[in-house]
Amino acid sequence: MLMLFGVIMKPKKSVLIVEEQDELRRELSRLFEEHQYEAHEAGDIEFLWRKTELAGFDLILIHWRPEWYPDRFRVRAVCGKYPESVVIVAGLLPDYELAVDFLKAGARDCLGDTLSSTELVDACEAALNQHFRALRPWYNQSVMAIAAAIGLRDVETEEHCQRVSNTTVRLCRALGLDQEKHLQAIRWGAFLHDVGKVGIPDSILHKSGSLDPFERQQMRRHPEIGRDLLARIPFLEESIPLVLFHHERFDGSGYPQGLRGEEIPLEARAIAVADTVDAMLSNRVYRSAQTWETVLQELQDHRGSQFDPWVVDVALGHRETVFQDYISGSLVNLEASV
Numbered sequence: 001m002l003m004l005f006g007v008i009m010k011p012k013k014s015v016l017i018v019e020e021q022d023e024l025r026r027e028l029s030r031l032f033e034e035h036q037y038e039a040h041e042a043g044d045i046e047f048l049w050r051k052t053e054l055a056g057f058d059l060i061l062i063h064w065r066p067e068w069y070p071d072r073f074r075v076r077a078v079c080g081k082y083p084e085s086v087v088i089v090a091g092l093l094p095d096y097e098l099a100v101d102f103l104k105a106g107a108r109d110c111l112g113d114t115l116s117s118t119e120l121v122d123a124c125e126a127a128l129n130q131h132f133r134a135l136r137p138w139y140n141q142s143v144m145a146i147a148a149a150i151g152l153r154d155v156e157t158e159e160h161c162q163r164v165s166n167t168t169v170r171l172c173r174a175l176g177l178d179q180e181k182h183l184q185a186i187r188w189g190a191f192l193h194d195v196g197k198v199g200i201p202d203s204i205l206h207k208s209g210s211l212d213p214f215e216r217q218q219m220r221r222h223p224e225i226g227r228d229l230l231a232r233i234p235f236l237e238e239s240i241p242l243v244l245f246h247h248e249r250f251d252g253s254g255y256p257q258g259l260r261g262e263e264i265p266l267e268a269r270a271i272a273v274a275d276t277v278d279a280m281l282s283n284r285v286y287r288s289a290q291t292w293e294t295v296l297q298e299l300q301d302h303r304g305s306q307f308d309p310w311v312v313d314v315a316l317g318h319r320e321t322v323f324q325d326y327i328s329g330s331l332v333n334l335e336a337s338v
């Protein structure tokens with residue numbers, strides 16, 4: 001995971017490029033790096049074999065050479081040995097027999113040699129998305145199982161998590177994030193934003209009165225506990241910023257790291273708005289749901305202090321889409337203005 005000034009950056013996809021010619025290999029590396037991949041290189045099958053033993057690459061792109069034919073069994077093994085990696089073999093066609101053999105072994109695609117750079121990257125992206133979509137139902141079930149475990153501690157209702165998740169994804173879309181896989185990571189991270197509260201003692205978590213300074217300090221550990229829990233689950237790595245930074249404030253007065261402004265990942269600046277809006281529009285034991293006018297006023301009052309002003313402006317500018325979960329219950333008069 002890449003850390004920069006205390007902020008977890010969105011992890012890049014990793015690609016292993018297997019190409020015999022040095023110049024072409026470097027050119028392919030540069031191409032994929034321009035498309036936000038972390039590129040690794042291997043110049044021959046022997047190196048491919050050793051490298052794939054070491055790391056779980058998202059993508060393995062092999063430029064096949066006819067002289068590698070005696071070693072085809074090693075390539076075949078790589079095609080099926082790493083289910084977490086998408087393997088694409090280029091330069092095979094028109095040897096359809098070998099292409100079918102590699103596809104049967106587990107390669108996701110076999111390509112000709114005539115693709116442009118853009119077509120090659122597009123083909124790899126399509127294969128990665130297809131791979132991710134195939135795994136998504138299993139990932140969803142895992143996230144639901146974790147959420148059910150949180151529910152046993154009565155940390156927050158599933159409905160709250162679901163609404164915050166929906167609203168955060170819609171807001172992130174309105175903010176210009178559009179990568180399907182990244183939006184899915186945002187959905188899961190928002191759904192599990194308070195997962196770390198499972199590590200907070202009942203005496204603090206369920207206390208009806210206000211918390212004393214020590215208890216507040218304990219409670220404020222939940223984003224980091226959540227980060228530690230999610231760090232053990234590889235497919236949730238990209239969701240960690242939402243869990244770790246959902247209590248940061250734009251002016252730097254939040255926790256756990258006191259990040260300010262754009263040091264806070266955009267997804268976390270979005271969930272801060274979604275979580276607050278949902279909490280205010282929901283009935284709580286200690287108070288009833290507040291009006292939409294009060295919520296709008298709160299967003300405006302804390303625009304630039306608690307919240308990113310741009311995120312607030314985009315949320316309000318797209319309010320009918322972003323806050324659509326609240327329309328049906330007539331909790332919200334979306335025409336209200338401040």
Ligand SMILES: [Fe+2]
Pocket residue numbers: 193194222246247
């Ligand atoms: Fe929280």
Ligand SMILES: [Fe+2]
Pocket residue numbers: 156160164193194275
């Ligand atoms: Fe929440």
